[in-house]
Amino acid sequence: MQLEVNSSNEILSYLTSGGIEGVDLVQFNGLVPDNFYSNFKPKYYLLNSDQIAVNPNYNDEPVAEPVPALTQQDVINAHFYKTTLDLQLKLKELESNG
Known part of the structure; x- marks a missing residue:
């Protein structure tokens, strides 16, 4: 083995x-x-x-995976995505009030 x-x-x-x-x-x-x-x-x-x-020191609890820190680009992308969704909602609202 x-x-x-x-x-x-x-x-x-x-x-x-x-x-x-x-x-x-x-x-x-x-x-x-x-x-x-x-x-x-x-x-x-x-x-x-x-x-x-x-192993007398064995720990059965799962080890938490490290969460990567958000980069500046991640923050920019999230803001852009939210703005796009807000504009789409506004457009649908305007179209329905037509």
Whole structure:
């Protein structure tokens, strides 16, 4: 089995055959814990001294994705879009009062 492990020795993924181009994998030939495959989640297990163990610091809560800050162009685009919608509403109002 091959393991993808981060700098904290947390197991991110595993392969039972083949490989993935561009991903550093560690060859593991030791014993796999019971229910490893059915319980597997990224970072749930650690690789320490050629042994796989449950990560005592595992946090099951999802990590919030960072929200990118609005650029000046985003603000300009939003203003333009709102102005366009306002004008379309005004045009429909004028057409209906016709």
